[in-house]
Amino acid sequence: MLFNSIPFAIFLPIVYLIYWSIGARRFKIQNFMLILASYVFYGWWDWRFLSLIFISSLVDYVVGGRMDRSTNQSTRKILLLISIFVNLGILGFFKYFNFFIDSFACLLGTFGLQANMPTLRIILPVGISFYTFQTLSYTIDIYREKIKSTGDPIAFFAFVSFFPQLVAGPIERAKSLLPQFTQVRQFDDSNARDGVRQMLWGFFKKMVVADNLAPHVEFIFENYATLDSITLFLGVFFFALQIYCDFSGYSDIAIGIARLFGFSLMRNFAFPYFSRDIAEFWRRWHISLSSWFRDYVYIPLGGSYVGKWQRIRNIIITFTVSGFWHGANWTFVIWGLLNGLYYIPIMLKEKQKRYTDTIAPGRLFPGIREAGAILLTFLLALLAWVFFRADSLSHAFGYLGQFFRMPFTGSGYSDYLRPLCLAIIPLVIEWLQRDKQHGLEISLLPLVVRWMIYAIVCFGILLFGSFGFQQFIYFQF
Amino acid sequence: MFRFFVRAIVFIILLVVASEIALRTVVHASLAPYAKQDNEFNIMHYDTSKTRTGIFSVGRLAQEQGHWRVNNYGWNSIFDYVSAEKRDKPLIAVIGDSYTNALLCDTDQRIDWALKEQVGNKYDVYSFGYGGIFLAGTIDVAPYVEKYFDPDVVVFLITKNTVKNSLKRYDSSPLHKQLRHTGEGIEEVPPGKYRAVPYRRLARKSALVRYIMLNTYIFQDPLDEDNSTDSIDQNEEKIIQDAADYIVTELNDKLPGKELVFLVDMDRVALYDDENTRPEHLKTSLRLEKACQPFENCHVLDLTDPFYQYYHETSKKLNFKNDTHWNPTAYRIAAETIYSFLNDRLLTTSQE
Numbered sequence: 001m002l003f004n005s006i007p008f009a010i011f012l013p014i015v016y017l018i019y020w021s022i023g024a025r026r027f028k029i030q031n032f033m034l035i036l037a038s039y040v041f042y043g044w045w046d047w048r049f050l051s052l053i054f055i056s057s058l059v060d061y062v063v064g065g066r067m068d069r070s071t072n073q074s075t076r077k078i079l080l081l082i083s084i085f086v087n088l089g090i091l092g093f094f095k096y097f098n099f100f101i102d103s104f105a106c107l108l109g110t111f112g113l114q115a116n117m118p119t120l121r122i123i124l125p126v127g128i129s130f131y132t133f134q135t136l137s138y139t140i141d142i143y144r145e146k147i148k149s150t151g152d153p154i155a156f157f158a159f160v161s162f163f164p165q166l167v168a169g170p171i172e173r174a175k176s177l178l179p180q181f182t183q184v185r186q187f188d189d190s191n192a193r194d195g196v197r198q199m200l201w202g203f204f205k206k207m208v209v210a211d212n213l214a215p216h217v218e219f220i221f222e223n224y225a226t227l228d229s230i231t232l233f234l235g236v237f238f239f240a241l242q243i244y245c246d247f248s249g250y251s252d253i254a255i256g257i258a259r260l261f262g263f264s265l266m267r268n269f270a271f272p273y274f275s276r277d278i279a280e281f282w283r284r285w286h287i288s289l290s291s292w293f294r295d296y297v298y299i300p301l302g303g304s305y306v307g308k309w310q311r312i313r314n315i316i317i318t319f320t321v322s323g324f325w326h327g328a329n330w331t332f333v334i335w336g337l338l339n340g341l342y343y344i345p346i347m348l349k350e351k352q353k354r355y356t357d358t359i360a361p362g363r364l365f366p367g368i369r370e371a372g373a374i375l376l377t378f379l380l381a382l383l384a385w386v387f388f389r390a391d392s393l394s395h396a397f398g399y400l401g402q403f404f405r406m407p408f409t410g411s412g413y414s415d416y417l418r419p420l421c422l423a424i425i426p427l428v429i430e431w432l433q434r435d436k437q438h439g440l441e442i443s444l445l446p447l448v449v450r451w452m453i454y455a456i457v458c459f460g461i462l463l464f465g466s467f468g469f470q471q472f473i474y475f476q477f
Numbered sequence: 478m479f480r481f482f483v484r485a486i487v488f489i490i491l492l493v494v495a496s497e498i499a500l501r502t503v504v505h506a507s508l509a510p511y512a513k514q515d516n517e518f519n520i521m522h523y524d525t526s527k528t529r530t531g532i533f534s535v536g537r538l539a540q541e542q543g544h545w546r547v548n549n550y551g552w553n554s555i556f557d558y559v560s561a562e563k564r565d566k567p568l569i570a571v572i573g574d575s576y577t578n579a580l581l582c583d584t585d586q587r588i589d590w591a592l593k594e595q596v597g598n599k600y601d602v603y604s605f606g607y608g609g610i611f612l613a614g615t616i617d618v619a620p621y622v623e624k625y626f627d628p629d630v631v632v633f634l635i636t637k638n639t640v641k642n643s644l645k646r647y648d649s650s651p652l653h654k655q656l657r658h659t660g661e662g663i664e665e666v667p668p669g670k671y672r673a674v675p676y677r678r679l680a681r682k683s684a685l686v687r688y689i690m691l692n693t694y695i696f697q698d699p700l701d702e703d704n705s706t707d708s709i710d711q712n713e714e715k716i717i718q719d720a721a722d723y724i725v726t727e728l729n730d731k732l733p734g735k736e737l738v739f740l741v742d743m744d745r746v747a748l749y750d751d752e753n754t755r756p757e758h759l760k761t762s763l764r765l766e767k768a769c770q771p772f773e774n775c776h777v778l779d780l781t782d783p784f785y786q787y788y789h790e791t792s793k794k795l796n797f798k799n800d801t802h803w804n805p806t807a808y809r810i811a812a813e814t815i816y817s818f819l820n821d822r823l824l825t826t827s828q829e
Binding site for chain 2: 020189451464
């Protein structure tokens with residue numbers, strides 16, 4: 001079920017009313033009801049894949065409990081390996097099987113060997129990478145003795161399948177989300193109101209900005225060979241805004257819905273395009289995944305507390321794996337690798353935490369140096385987005401080649417004026433709101449002004465939004 | 478929680494009221510005429526007892542708009558129709574589907590007006606269009622037109638695949654006549670009964686509901702055209718040809734002694750893709766030409782050449798940006814094509 005669909009518009013109020021009418025004190029019944037709702041939500045795509053969530057949840061619940069009770073380190077390790085094997089096995093089969101087979105056949109081909117490797121028509125279950133990582137963090141954290149296992153299977157199953165963030169995150173940690181399922185959740189009026197505001201902003205970004213930019217991006221990337229450099233630049237600029245508004249829009253809606261149900265999810269985006277270097281960008285972009293890789297890949301590899309070359313290796317591995325997580329395509333690997341390469345000089349100078357404050361606090365505009373840093377970071381991100389968006393490496397290199405080959409002249413840009421305006425709207429609004437949690441956090445404004453702003457956003461969605469119910473980009477990951 | 482709900486409900490009510498005002502005055506939410514079924518002929522037209530004028534629109538912000546007017550006989554036309562007994566001029570009747578109905582064009586931009594401009598005072602031009610009807614459905618419209626208006630020339634405005642889709646096995650048109658092949662021959666499938674659904678009639682009173690349902694493409698993409706390449710085997714082709722033969726024969730029976738002109742739209746997807754040589758788009762013309770061979774009064778006009786010529790001279794499309802239906806230019810070209818043909822073959826003869 002898509003957030004931006006009619007079934008969800010019916011589903012959400014029903015679930016919401018039932019949930020709160022159960023009563024906050026009977027939170028276990030609420031949890032059970034959330035499992036049912038989440039399974040309906042997920043099963044709307046393809047009910048067969050519910051079995052994968054169920055298996056993943058069951059294995060990790062049992063493994064987590066046993067691991068917690070066991071004092072034998074080797075037993076704990078075996079249990080952890082079982083959890084990793086099952087979760088990554090499911091993920092690997094559904095997401096990467098054909099990729100490895102094709103790549104292996106291609107490798108054999110380079111040595112002149114013909115191989116008729118079998119590939120399968122595998123459908124990628126929606127959101128598999130998200131819930132797999134979420135449930136994996138539970139067993140890994142128990143193994144590391146950072147958390148205790150839960151004895152409440154209902155709470156655990158609800159934690160894994162919680163519908164607002166089930167298919168595209170934020171990838172929650174058991175440490176922060178699971179305890180919320182084991183305690184009473186009180187309705188908080190101001191939290192609920194801000195949740196609705198956050199949802200509204202998410203819908204605006206998705207339906208008005210991302211979905212309207214999508215056809216332009218598609219056209220430019222498909223026809224890059226005949227287009228001039230300015231158009232190609234616009235193509236990747238639009239894509240940068242499309243993917244941001246699509247994914248951060250989803251996160252805003254997910255977080256907003258969770259707040260309506262009395263849950264607090266982690267922040268997933270913190271206005272990343274205002275970052276002053278790549279390190280800051282990665283602290284602001286897809287925060288739940290970046291921090292997951294930091295905690296479960298980068299730090300176990302040694303993190304920053306090792307020699308220079310090992311640090312470089314750790315960064316390259318972490319970013320490359322992060323790229324590979326996005327999909328079974330070399331374009332994602334190169335995208336990850338490129339970001340890793342951007343990161344290395346900053347890390348070597350140990351300036352990765354240079355920018356942790358709000359950008360240009362108390363000022364309307366950034367200083368020239370800040371603006372330059374933001375622009376440079378954005379341009380580096382754009383270069384990497386070309387690989388992310390391209391269908392293949394040859395497509396990406398063809399696009400870049402055409403960009404540098406063609407002169408910066410052309411005509412017919414008037415068609416791009418409207419998408420350009422659309423792309424700039426969220427940037428301007430979020431710049432003004434950059435010290436807030438989301439673009440529509442306006443609780444301090446007078447009621448009349450707030451309502452007028454809500455009305456403008458609603459009308460914006462109604463009049464300019466795309467109601468074609470396009471899927472969110474990150475569902476495919 | 479109570480305060481939260483009260484505020485939410487108050488806000489929603491205010492938003493709905495503001496939307497209703499805005500979508501009636503500033504952005505015109507799409508409004509179509511009320512439908513009605515003629516019980517005698519089993520055909521669909523519009524209800525003259527309901528709203529007679531309005532604006533039909535497509536797209537967000539109602540980017541494309543057309544003013545419609547339901548005339549005295551329940552058809553979308555700028556003209557009020559005069560019955561055969563009272564009319565003093567010969568009549569050209571245009572029968573067809575949504576292309577003839579042309580809700581997106583103002584009433585003075587449609588085929589009847591454009592053709593009337595061409596023929597001047599020599600002829601009256603009436604149109605009888607209703608969306609969703611395939612060529613088989615015109616078998617029911619023809620006797621209605623014959624009874625009330627007794628036309629001299631009847632033009633059938635043909636869109637792609639309308640012959641093929643007249644067969645129930647390819648498409649469904651529940652409110653209009655279709656055909657089925659029994660193995661021994663062609664058989665008619667009568668249209669279903671039209672029933673106005675009360676909740677729909679109620680919902681359409683809201684401009685907000687109409688805007689969401691009709692302007693936002695919530696259920697379909699209006700640019701999604703039937704782009705099937707029509708690649709079918711010989712056996713199927715024979716069945717479709719049988720259907721074409723059947724329809725043309727029936728139309729001749731229902732409109733005895735009348736000049737019948739089948740004006741065939743060209744495949745504009747092929748035109749814009751510069752695939753004018755694609756053979757599929759000619760199949761409808763070829764089928765009708767074959768079906769018309771036994772009848773001297775049946776003629777097939779193909780819009781391929783005039784549309785092709787116009788597009789390659791101006792690079793301007795012949796349909797709306799957000800909708801595949803013809804724009805006023807296409808109607809003008811179609812009218813010129815009809816007039817040119819009639820002038821050469823029929824009008825001069827008639828005047829003589």
